[in-house]
Amino acid sequence: MIGRGSATCARPVPPAHAGVSPIEPFYPCSNSDFSSKQTCKRKQEMTGQEVMTLGGFDIDAPRWDQSTFMGRLRHFFNITDCRTALLSDATLDEAKALVLSCRAGMLPPGTTEEQLHYAKKLYDSAFHPDTGERMNLIGRMSFQVPGGMAITGFMLQFYRTVPAVVFWQWVNQSFNALVNYTNRNAASPITPKQIGVAYVTATSTALATAVGLNLYTKRAPPLVARWVPFAAVAAANCVNIPMMRQQEILGGIAVTDENGNKLGHSRRAAAKGITQVVISRVTMAAPGMIILPIIMQRLEKYRFMQRITFLHGPLQVMMVGVFLVFMVPAACSLFPQRCSMAVSNLEPELRESIRSQHGDSIRYVYFNKGL
Numbered sequence: 001m002i003g004r005g006s007a008t009c010a011r012p013v014p015p016a017h018a019g020v021s022p023i024e025p026f027y028p029c030s031n032s033d034f035s036s037k038q039t040c041k042r043k044q045e046m047t048g049q050e051v052m053t054l055g056g057f058d059i060d061a062p063r064w065d066q067s068t069f070m071g072r073l074r075h076f077f078n079i080t081d082c083r084t085a086l087l088s089d090a091t092l093d094e095a096k097a098l099v100l101s102c103r104a105g106m107l108p109p110g111t112t113e114e115q116l117h118y119a120k121k122l123y124d125s126a127f128h129p130d131t132g133e134r135m136n137l138i139g140r141m142s143f144q145v146p147g148g149m150a151i152t153g154f155m156l157q158f159y160r161t162v163p164a165v166v167f168w169q170w171v172n173q174s175f176n177a178l179v180n181y182t183n184r185n186a187a188s189p190i191t192p193k194q195i196g197v198a199y200v201t202a203t204s205t206a207l208a209t210a211v212g213l214n215l216y217t218k219r220a221p222p223l224v225a226r227w228v229p230f231a232a233v234a235a236a237n238c239v240n241i242p243m244m245r246q247q248e249i250l251g252g253i254a255v256t257d258e259n260g261n262k263l264g265h266s267r268r269a270a271a272k273g274i275t276q277v278v279i280s281r282v283t284m285a286a287p288g289m290i291i292l293p294i295i296m297q298r299l300e301k302y303r304f305m306q307r308i309t310f311l312h313g314p315l316q317v318m319m320v321g322v323f324l325v326f327m328v329p330a331a332c333s334l335f336p337q338r339c340s341m342a343v344s345n346l347e348p349e350l351r352e353s354i355r356s357q358h359g360d361s362i363r364y365v366y367f368n369k370g371l
Contacts, residue, residue: 076329095122139182153317173203183371202240226293255365273369284331288323339369
């Protein structure tokens with residue numbers, strides 16, 4: 001158990017990701033927080049006496065039990081913190097350097113456990129778990145609250161006319177496509193053509209659902225019409241995510257043993273992971289897009305609300321934000337990110353391959369399901 005003072009690492013250096021060059025150890029500032037406003041810089045040289053290599057701290061070990069929903073919820077509240085989206089690339093790179101230094105078993109003197117946890121928080125929020133590369137800002141889970149609240153709020157506000165429905169559904173699907181691509185399992189590459197087909201198919205599905213239901217609900221109660229955007233979003237998610245990750249469905253997703261040793265590729269594992277992601281994304285949107293229309297339907301009956309119609313849009317954006325602050329981490333926590341599947345449920349050829357090489361010693365395989 002490590003105290004609240006200096007923390008040290010002793011881990012073997014993991015294999016380098018393709019395209020990711022080693023980064024020199026980062027010497028943290030005296031402040032336990034990273035900030036783009038801080039002016040502290042890395043030391044250019046370090047001697048053997050300046051490096052700590054004692055054991056006792058595993059920076060890749062989850063802070064909370066990932067086998068339980070509450071443990072995953074605390075984890076995702078941590079890495080979906082939208083404040084991290086405001087940090088500069090330089091600050092994120094410094095955090096990555098500290099994480100890599102810890103993995104290499106080298107830490108500058110005076111490094112605290114608090115600094116290591118904060119560096120790992122920034123690393124997990126901004127860098128892809130498969131490649132180690134920095135993700136684009138809009139595609140990060142930490143951007144889901146500010147990005148999602150703006151788009152969803154305006155979808156719920158402008159649902160009455162076909163042009164408005166078409167425009168906001170297109171904006172939403174463009175946003176979703178970028179998020180899905182950014183958080184894909186990077187071990188299964190996808191071509192630009194496949195990305196284009198996935199984007200067009202999902203957008204067409206959303207528009208067809210929204211426009212069709214919009215015309216149908218003109219004769220339905222007003223509240224039903226307010227739920228059309230959610231129906232379109234749910235339908236599009238069922239198409240967008242599988243299409244964006246079609247390579248995993250066709251060629252299988254990389255599966256490993258519990259120690260990370262690759263065992264092969266499984267299409268069934270890919271189908272399980274993608275299904276869980278679809279469920280999570282629909283769950284993420286559901287409370288705000290189902291409950292908020294009911295609230296607005298009631299509020300709009302009051303005279304004071306009828307006098308401030310120009311504020312209805314911003315009001316819905318803010319209320320969607322309140323929902324998403326809780327629903328983004330909650331939806332991400334429904335299933336473990338490191339998904340597992342029993343060997344007995346794999347494809348026969350992969351199952352036989354594993355048993356011929358390892359006997360019955362391996363009962364489960366593991367894979368990154370994406371987010």
